[in-house]
Amino acid sequence: MVGDALASSPGGYLLVLAVLVPVIGMLAMPVMGLLRVRHAASLAFATIAVGVAVVGAVGWRVVGSGEALVYGIGGWSPPLGLALRADGLSAVMMAMAALVIALVALYARPQFAAAETAPGGRRAFGFWALLMGLWSALNLAFVGEDLFNLFVALELLTFAAVPLVCLDGTAATLEAALRYLVFALVGSVLYLLGVAVLYARYGTLDIGLLHELAYPDFATHAAIALMIGGLMAKAALFPLHLWLPPAHAGAPAPASAVLSALVVKAPFFIIVRLWFDVLPGASHEAAARALAMLGAAAILVCSVVALRQARLKLMIAYSTVAQVGYLFLMFQLTIEPGVPAWATIGWTGGMLQLVSHALAKAAMFLAAGLIAEALGHDRIDELAGAGRAVPVSLFAFGLAGLSLMGLPPSGGFIAKLLLLSAATLSGAWWIAVVISVGGLLAAAYVTRVLKRAMAPPPEGIVTSPVARSRELAALALALCAVALGLVPLQPFDLLAIGRAGVALP
Amino acid sequence: MTLSGALLAATLATPLAFAALCLLAPFRRRVFALLPLAPLPGLATALLAPGGSLLLAPAPLRLVLALDAPGAMLLGGASLLWSCAGLYAGSYMGARAGHTGFAVWWLLTLAGSLGVFIVADMTSFYLMFSLVSLAAYGLVAHEGTPAAERAGLAYMALALLGEAFLLFGFVLLATAGPNGNPLIADAVAMLDGSPWRAATLTLLILGFGLKMGLVPLHIWMPLAHPVAPMPASAVLSGIVVKAGVIGLIRFLPFDRAAPDWGTALAALGLFTAYYGVGVGITQRNPKTVLAYSTVSQMGLVAAIIGAGMAAGAADATRLAAYYGLHHLLVKGALFMGVGVVAATGARRRPLVLGVMAVMAFSLAGLPFTSGALAKYAAKAVLGEGATGTLATLSAAGSTLLMLHFLRLLAGISKARPQDRAPAGMVVPWLVAAFASFAVAWALFPQATGGGLAGVLAPAALWKATWPILLGLLLAPGLARWGARLPAIPEGDIAVLAERAGPAVRRFGHGVEWFDAAMRAWPVAGLALLAIVLALGALLALP
Amino acid sequence: MSGPLLYGLAAAALIGLGLHGVLAHAAPLRRVLAFNLVGAGVFLLFGVGARRGAAAGLPGDPVPQALVITGIVVAFAATALAMALIRRLAILRAAAAGTPEEGAAPAAAPPRETR
Structure with a gap:
């Protein structure tokens, strides 16, 4: 593939913004805390406003042009660089995530309103910071084109989701969170194993390139089976759902809503990408x-x-x-x-x-x-x-x-x-x-x-x-x-x- | 928008708007007084807009309202009865506080039940059918007694089962054609070429038959109709079951003779007609007897539709609708009358019981009543063969059942001798009773395409009379030995189904145990590895 | 026996041992350690991939190194999170059982709110 064949499309930077804006919001929370402005919730709302606008712009571009939005990070195209790409499906997922996060935040505001120094303040701070981190990871999972990049997105998602489960700090929820974390880690490591095999086989992890390169042989099938199996564990497909009921039932309501509505959908989305875009053969x-x-x-x-x-x-x-x-x-x-x-x-x-x-x-x-x-x-x-x-x-x-x-x-x-x-x-x-x-x-x-x-x-x-x-x-x-x-x-x-x-x- | 289009839209919009306005407290306080007004646009539509249509939303959604002849008949009758029952409900329920919920369910059921008569595309039909099915739950379970709870549970379970049958049937019907949401008529026209014709027809008959109470899917009816408040029973038994009738009319193919399916449906209908009588005469609650009578009468309607399907006679749709209209008004009047009798003292009771007797025998086809007209008209489809004879003989059964009903009815009043039922109950009851005559006579030429002379001929009168005389002859026997009949519980085979309760619970317990076993850490971990290995092997398959 | 093959077999052995550990042990701490074992095996496999990429004439493919470093960071973060949860759980359990664990001292310092 020629170096600039996958050049970023106009407005491609929006994808980076979609991933970065929530992270910036999250990082701003402790910084503002140092400056004695302790309003995690207000910061979160400002971030959500910007983030929703970015996602809206992504959707507008994708629908308006009828083509996928692409961005090569640092101006490098795959296989050397990492690409972000939003097609119609990704845009829909991002819109869904933005809508749910925004409304959940409205719901959570009175529940997690305490300032950081007040009782319950650490919990409130944790909720808003984790919510922003989770959103960033979700957007990355929806627009990532590189399989390793997607691995990182999934891990970030898990690291944001697990503490949300045990926000109230009781032994029961801690246990549920631990169970969730360890089982999700087993899933991740299987996924990573598949990534290693694919890389050894094809020398690239870009989904678009793999789609052209991959051919049906044992290593490819084994790799994809490992990856899909690992993702199923994270998506809680029966009979791999042991972690979900206690975790989702134990979390505070707004956290449960985000976990059930969005977090299990990200691994499923990646299974869809693998199945339809990478898996070679009939x-x-x-x-x-x-x-x-x-x-x-x-x-x-x-x-x-x-x-x-x-x-x-x-x-x-x-x-x-x-x-x-x-x-x-x-x-x-x-x-x-x-x-x-x-x-x-x-x-x-x-x-x-x-x-x-x-x-x-x-x-x-x-x-x-x-x-x-x-x-x-x-x-x-x-x-x-x-x-x-x-x-x-x-x-x-x-x-x-x-x-x-x-x-x-x-x-x-x-x-x-x-x-x-x-x-x-x-x-x-x-x-x-x-x-x-x-x-x-x-x-x-x-x-x-x-x-x-x-x-x-x-x-x-x-x-x-x-x-x-x-x-x-x-x-x-x-x-x-x-x-x-x-x-x-x-x-x-x-x-x-x-x-x-x-x-x- | 044309006048007919506006009327069609108003038919649906008025009750829905009323239901939405119940969010406002001032409206909520007056809602019982306004219930009789909600169905009036429907009545106007039935009178002024037959043949009209309205495109609510363009393609690809394509929601279409339209009114054909069978739809207009049922719409008119249903609107009238809804209005009467609404008036009755104002008097019957209005005194008791905190019934806004009842009014909302009432209005939603009303919207859905009128909606099924006027929608022409499949999605809207399913929507309206679901609305009437599910909202009626609120009417069934309103009283909150254990009996109402049980009836509500049975009703809900079967209604949802019916929805599942219908949805599957609709999917089969719609996927046979190119459009996502075809008009009902277009979809039915394609049924002949469909690879799933048999499955589609089975599902449709199951789904609609359940709503009509065809045996063995009738069990919810004798449970649900008696426990509801009186006006709700009237509309449930009179109108809501007609959603099944209009469904069969709209969705079964009549353009070509289909002897196999038609005969099967007719046989099922006739069996239901006799079954309803057979179980009904063992009942002790007059409202339950009426519910079984509805089962029986809907069996006859199914027989008419089946015979029409067997012969490929499109006339059958109009005749079935006409019979349905007769049953709608008469059954509504009978249920409302039960409340009137209960509130009337001994002095006026003979008069009230007299009117009730006329209504009751109308179901058996008493000459000059709507029943006689409907049965005479149905002859054109049922014919003189076995189907026709069995249908005629069932009138003797209806006579028996109605005598049983009247005897029970005479004994229910606990009112003091001087008491009289409030006008708010008597007037709607009488209006419905009178309407059953007037409407039936007025629509007879339109329904049959023939004059009234035939029905007044002595031969026809005799044909209407002898089954009743036969029933009267058998009646003393029932009175004498009726007590020896086994007491069949309300909802007959529902009781058998309830015996399966422990087995179902054991099954649920087993599933729960299985789930818990799968959630054990080593099991889930091994399952994960097994899935990966199996998936890899399956992917590697050529 | 070639180098990549040897490394590959070692990676497979690590992954197998680790998976067995994750499944067979009930204690969370052992499960987390076993997870790290699997992780190590996978990183070794990336190394094998890099080595085989060298067949193309390069001294060694740099991309897997970047991936492994990132992977190690992720695994480290996961382990840290798991350890925090395990520790917190142990403190709560000890408090519930009435035997304050060393370092927890709930009487002296009220339990911190967990995030």
């Missing part, structure tokens, strides 16, 4: 079916387990494991002879499932946090009265539940419809059945909560008030999930921007 039906079967097992087993949980947050965490299963159905549903994967409805359905789950799950965790705060506990059997105490939160919970169940109008419904159609078209009946049964089970666990929560409050119940702004943040996320239900029922071009060049040989 469609790999057998392996795709194996992934889909694991996804199906996740949906069925974890939905039933979610139904049997006694605690609201644990139920939502199990629901996340089940919903991650839907994503892995995609690999089988994008196989259509003669059609590139991103022109299939399975691709659109899978990606829509990813985004709508992110929004709905974030809304659900936020709402559950408010319900728990209002009642003082989150035992599902004793939720009676929540409807009176925090009606807006419960409404948000219900709307988010609508999307998880796949009922109209919601993004989850359209995603389910597209995945069902794709399963039908490809003759994979068992997937269609699993999707339907999964929807029924989701309906069961969501309505179980709603029913209890809408019951009249028992005598003498004491509820504490919650800030209206927090309820509205949860509601806004839920409404976004519902609004996704207005997208048309067909493959849309946005998700295919910048992909035609990469993969069609």
Whole structure:
């Protein structure tokens, strides 16, 4: 490849900004602390404002030009330099992350408002700093083109996510965080092993170059299997989900929302990149079916387990494991002879499932946090009265539940419809059945909560008030999930921007 | 936007707007008084806008509202009954405080139930169908008693199961064609060439049949209809089940004779018609008897649709809608009447019971009532063969069932002799009862395409009368030996399903145990390595 | 036996030992140490890759060195985070059991808030 063939596109610097702005915000927090300006939350909000603008600009450029945005760091192109690249899919992921982070921050503001010297101040400082670090890592994972660079992004993501889990410092959450960290590290090291093998084989780690160079042989397949396996552990695909329920249920509500909505999506996104952009050879039906079967097992087993949980947050965490299963159905549903994967409805359905789950799950965790705060506990059997105490939160919970169940109008419904159609078209009946049964089970666990929560409050119940702004943040996320239900029922071009060049040989 | 377009939009928008306005406290306080107004645009649409259509959103979303003849009949009847029941609810529920929730569910169910009659594209239909199905849960479970909880659970579980059937069926229907969201008519036209024709028809019949209460998917109905407040029972049994009827009318193909599917549906319908009577006569609660009567009557509607499908007769859609309209108004009046009887003292009770008797026998096809007209009209499709004879004979069963109902009804009132039911309950009840006559007579020519002379001919009158006489002859036998009939619990086979409870719990426990085993550190670690090895091997496969 | 092969076998042995350690041991500390063992094996493998790149006539491929250095930093950070968690957990457990561990002294210094 000629040196300047992959020259940065105009506006490519925006990608660097998307990664750097949150880091700058994070680093500014202790610096400002030294200058005795102790307002981590205000700094975080300023950072978020700038970051959202940057992500908006990235989206505007990508949609406006209809091409991927590319940036070679330091003016060097691969294989010598590192590239950042945002195609339509990356832009959508970044927009999703920005939206969730911004609304979660609005929600968290009253909860983590303490100045650093005040009681709880260290916790508040930690939350905002970690949130910014996490955002930066997410953006890097979405735009990175270099497999090692992506490794670093994933590690940063883990290092930001693990302390968020044990923000309250109890033994139980520390244990959950430790379990999460060590299992994620095992996943990382497998991924890194795959990277080492690929580098030894091809001498480059740039996804675009690997796409041209890679050919199907033992080393390549072994490397990709190692990488995907490691990423699955980080994405908590059943049966590798041991760390997720305690970690996501133990974290404070806004942290849970970010973890469940965004953090598990980054490794999945990288699996998608590996599968569709790096993996050489034909469609790999057998392996795709194996992934889909694991996804199906996740949906069925974890939905039933979610139904049997006694605690609201644990139920939502199990629901996340089940919903991650839907994503892995995609690999089988994008196989259509003669059609590139991103022109299939399975691709659109899978990606829509990813985004709508992110929004709905974030809304659900936020709402559950408010319900728990209002009642003082989150035992599902004793939720009676929540409807009176925090009606807006419960409404948000219900709307988010609508999307998880796949009922109209919601993004989850359209995603389910597209995945069902794709399963039908490809003759994979068992997937269609699993999707339907999964929807029924989701309906069961969501309505179980709603029913209890809408019951009249028992005598003498004491509820504490919650800030209206927090309820509205949860509601806004839920409404976004519902609004996704207005997208048309067909493959849309946005998700295919910048992909035609990469993969069609 | 044309007048008909505006009316169609208003039909949907008015109840939804009312529901949204319930967020405002002043509106909320007056909402019961406003319930009768919400369905009025629907009534106007049914009268003024048949044949009209409105494109709500252009392609690729393509949401379309349209009103055809069967839709107009059911829309008109449903709007009228919603209005009457709304008035009734104001009187019946209004005195009790804290029922805003009920009003919101009411309005949402109302919007969905009218919506299914006027949408023309598949996505909107699914949306409206889901709305009416799910919002009706709020009406079923409103009372909050253990019985209502159980009924609500059964209702919700089966409604969601029906949704899953339908969604799958719709996907099969839509993926056979090129469009993401086709018009229903276009999708159905393509069904003949679809590779999944059998699966699609099975799923559609299961999904809509569940809503109509075809055996064995009827179990929610006798649980849900009796526990709801009186006006809610009226709309549940009268209107909500018609969502299934309009579904079958819209989604089954009638352009070509399909004897296999048509006959199967007709057989299922007739079996349901007799089954509803058979179980209904063992019941002790008049509202439960009415619910089983609905099961039975919807079986007849399914038989009409099935016979039409078997013969490839598109007329059947109008006739099924006409029969549905008759049942809608009569059943609504009967449920509202139960409340009126309960509140009426001994002095006025004979008069009230007299009106109720006319309504009840209308279901059996008493001459000059809407039932007689509907049954006469249905003959055109059911024919004189086995299907027709069995359908006629089922009227004897209905007679028996209705006599049983009237006997139970006479004994329920605990009112003092001088008591009279409030006008807010009596007036809507009488309006619905009167409307069943007036509407049926007025629409008869349109539904059948023939004059009224035939139905008044002595032969026709006799044909309507003898099954009733047969039923009356059998009645003393039932009265004498009825007590020996086994007492079948409400919801009959639902009880069997509930016996499976422990097994389901054991299964859930097993799954939980399995999950816990998989979450053990060494197991998960080994699983990770096994997945990597398996994935590598599968990728290396040629 | 060539150099790269020897290194490769050594890397494989380290990775195998480490994975066994991660799976077989229940104590978090041992798991973290085992993770570092796997990491060392992987870094060795990068070295092998660099050596084989030298076949192209270069004295040695510099890119894997950069990757290994970054990797070591990441592994170090991960280990540090894990150690902090383990230590904090031990302090909390000791406090719960009523036997203040050396260095924790909850009575003298109130437990610091963890991040």
